[in-house]
Amino acid sequence: MIKLLIDAHVFDGKYQGTRTYIQGIYSAMITHKDIEFYFAAQNVSRLKSIFGIAENIHYIRLDATNSIWRLAWEYPRIIKKYKIDYAHFQYICPFIKCCKEIVTIHDLLFLDFPKYFPLSYRIKNRPLFMYSAKRADLLLTVSEYSRKEIKRHFKITEDRIYVTSNCVSIVNDKVGLTDVKAKYGLDRYILTVSRIEPRKNHQMLLKAFLELQLYKLGYKLVIVGAMDLKNKIFNTLYKSMTDEEKESVLIFQASYLDLVALYKQAALFVFPSFAEGFGIPPIEAVAYSCPTLCSNQTAMAEFDFFHECFFSPYDIQELKNKIMYFIQNDVTPICEALQKEIVARYNWKNVGEQLCQLIKDDKK
Known part of the structure; x- marks a missing residue:
């Protein structure tokens, strides 16, 4: 049995594409009974409404509201407590490596188009994204474009970068939609x-x-x-x-x-x-x-x-x-x-x- 932790803190804040990605990919994966899924966020009720209740699905309520505290202390503690085999993070992994890591770098647009991003964002995230990408056991991205940019900016060979594309989720026609x-x-x-x-x-x-x-x-x-x-x-x-x-x-x-x-x-x-x-x-x-x-x-x-x-x-x-x-x-x-x-x-x-x-x- 593989124990897989998913950093789902994006479900606590404003809607982002990373939320769509996590929801889509893990709604499809949770049918695999040989994997135990540990979803971590503050809003556990929201996670339960999305991923449901099953023997192989677990929910962990996060305490930290600060990203630095969450990455530096809370996730390492959770990984050790639940004996996690793999942990999946978006963009940035914890500062201490406690298990095998899956990191999805969705894009590096702030490096390709710096004028659209605050200087503070660019200065802070370039080293963090690079460190996380290079340390990842499984490095993922969502398009061939992003794959090539990760290779170019971070000097990582393409064979180490896997494209797990975004997709579409079709709402059942029987669901009543608002006029x-x-x-x-x-x-x-x-x-x-x-x-x-x-x-x-x-x-x-x-x-x-x-x-x-x-x-x-x-x-x-x-x-x-x-x-x-x-x-x-x-x-x-x-x-x-x-x-x-x-x-x-x-x-x-x-x-x-x-x-x-x-x-x-x-x-x-x-x-x-x-x-x-x-x-x-x-x-x-x-x-x-x-x-x-x-x-x-x-x-x-x-x-x-x-x-x-x-x-x-x-x-x-x-x-x-x-x-x-x-x-x-x-x-x-x-x-x-x-x-x-x-x-x-x-x-x-x-x-x-x-x-x-x-x-x-x-x-x-």
Whole structure:
């Protein structure tokens, strides 16, 4: 029996892609009865609602709210107490090694695109990420793009870095979804989903929406995401808008079930990000049959099936042309073909089996 500890503290804070990754990969893995899973977080009730109750699933309530205290003291103590064989961390492992470690470095965007990240973040995390990556017994990442960047920045050979991709989780059709059009006062709308920060490039989408005057055609722009890093260009543009324009732009956070309903009912989804380690929202949107336009940069360039749905996040005219084409034409055949490709390629069950096999091979 393998004892596997999962650092799940991301379930205690704001929603992040790392939460989607842990939830997806371990929801698929927990059926393996020859592994005991130890999920650790402060909000144990939330973890139980996600991963359920089973003989091979255990929950550990974290005491530390400070990341340094958690890594320096609490996790080493937990590992020794429960005699953990493997522990899985995102980005940074504990300062003392007490068992075999699995580390997922999702991206190194702060090194590739430093202007989008605070100096303090870059100074602190480069040595911590490098130390964790080099020390890991199993080093994982989520895309070929990130794999190459880890190799380049940290001088780690590619054969030591395994790609365990992000995937999509499809909500059962029998689950009752909210009428989001009634809830949020929507009719026709263009949707984007991500934290609001400069590299996500909301400013380009907002500018395109305003220049096309889509609000005069009855469309609204819906931005689902929390304000994260200050985006001066976006904020300045938003403040300069007329009252009529502001009424057509909605910014809010939504539950996952509401998000699914928003995907299903949107006229168009647009993902204009400059840089991603993977980019879950565009493939998630397509999985829910939403017409989608996606940036063609960094890890998103690996979504080679997007073809005409790609655009450059540096070319606003191209984006405007594609928005108008997609809302004026029936793109159902494009959406159906993309949906089949994505559901087949990005499957959590397959990735869960991949990680399970990596652990068992390493243990031999």
